[in-house]
Amino acid sequence: MANYKTCKDCGAQLLSDDISIYRKLMDRGADEFLCIDCLAALLKSTRADIEKLIAYYRESGQCTLFR
Numbered sequence: 263m264a265n266y267k268t269c270k271d272c273g274a275q276l277l278s279d280d281i282s283i284y285r286k287l288m289d290r291g292a293d294e295f296l297c298i299d300c301l302a303a304l305l306k307s308t309r310a311d312i313e314k315l316i317a318y319y320r321e322s323g324q325c326t327l328f329r
């Protein structure tokens with residue numbers, strides 16, 4: 263059993279940002295996650311938009327998920 267999380271849709275290895283943004287946008291208590299590409303597809307958005315949101319939350323310092 264690998265000790266990293268994978269996307270429940272495509273199986274891609276997840277980074278901590280992928281998990282944080284999924285929790286932020288979808289479900290704070292989630293223990294299964296989507297990678298940024300799959301999350302973007304689900305939200306009819308783009309990877310670039312999701313990455314901008316991640317940067318925004320990190321820079322704002324307001325969200326405890328991004329510390």
Ligand SMILES: [Zn+2]
Binds near residue numbers: 271
């Ligand atoms: Zn995926």
